[in-house]
Amino acid sequence: MASRILLLAFLALVSSHAIASxxxxxxxxxxxxxxxxxxxxxxxxxxxxxxxxxxxxxxxxxxxxxxxxxxxxxxxxxxxxxxxxxxxxxxxxxxxxxxxxxxxxxxxxxxxxxxxxxxxxxxxxxxxxxxxxxxxxxxxxxxxxxxxxxxxxxxxxxxxxxxxxxxxxxxxxxxPGVITVANAVFGSKPPISRDVLAKAFQVDKKTIDWLQAQFWMDNNN
Known part of the structure; x- marks a missing residue:
């Protein structure tokens, strides 16, 4: 029984790896x-x-x-x-x-x-x-x-x-897709709540307001 469970776990692992690309x-x-x-x-x-x-x-x-x-x-x-x-x-x-x-x-x-x-x-x-x-x-x-x-x-x-x-x-x-960290965090549409970001980055809400007001450009063509 144990060997059967091990085999099933191995097959699940192999399958998950196979569909990950x-x-x-x-x-x-x-x-x-x-x-x-x-x-x-x-x-x-x-x-x-x-x-x-x-x-x-x-x-x-x-x-x-x-x-x-x-x-x-x-x-x-x-x-x-x-x-x-x-x-x-x-x-x-x-x-x-x-x-x-x-x-x-x-x-x-x-x-x-x-x-x-x-x-x-x-x-x-x-x-x-x-x-x-x-x-x-x-x-x-x-x-x-x-x-x-x-x-x-x-x-x-x-x-x-x-x-x-x-x-x-x-x-x-x-x-491949691309997620530019600053763009995603501070330039999301609609914006992420400044309460969430202020707590996550341990800064005041005015700093978050300033960051969200910036133009977060995309350099990918």
């Missing part, structure tokens, strides 16, 4: 049909007879993103919305441009691990572990260096230098 494809491709009104976890497949090479193509990642904003950074995400052929393939890509002292602020990808490669410049990058110990893993990385941000953990990239920096990130989901 994008589903594996069961065919060569499943190009997204963006005209479909059917709602599924992902996107409905286009008729294979209507699939063309352009369904697997995106152009323009060589062009720098506009960093003339308050953050001094710009993320050009190439996900299933940009390449319909990524549907069910469990991968996407992003180009991140940084002006001098530009920041890609603390954020989370709820559905993807990220692996980042610096193409130009230097970046100070890091992530924070979950609330077990809130440990920061951070490092300065240079051209050609690679750093990994585990799925679901808060992470950031900062160009501490006086020249522009560029990085490419690969993500383990066709639609």
């Amino acid at each position: 994008d589903p594996s494809p069961l065919q060569d491709f499943c190009v997204a049909d963006k005209t479909s009104h059917v709602f599924v976890n992902g996107l409905v497949c286009k008729n294979p007879n209507d699939v063309r090479a352009d369904d697997f193509f995106f152009s323009g990642l060589d062009r720098p993103g506009d960093t003339a904003n308050k953050l001094g950074s710009n993320v050009t995400l190439v996900n299933v919305e940009k390449i319909a052929g990524l549907n069910t393939l469990g991968i996407s890509l992003a180009r991140i441009d940084f002006a001098p002292y530009g920041l890609n602020p603390p954020h989370i990808h709820p559905r993807a691990t990220e692996i980042l490669t610096v193409l130009e410049g230097s970046l100070y990058v890091g992530f924070v572990t979950s609330n077990t110990d809130n440990r920061l893993f951070a490092k300065v990385i240079n051209k050609g260096d690679v750093f990994v941000f585990p799925q679901g953990l808060i992470h950031f990239q900062f160009n501490y230098g006086t020249k522009n920096a560029v990085a490419i990130a690969a993500l383990s989901s066709q639609n």
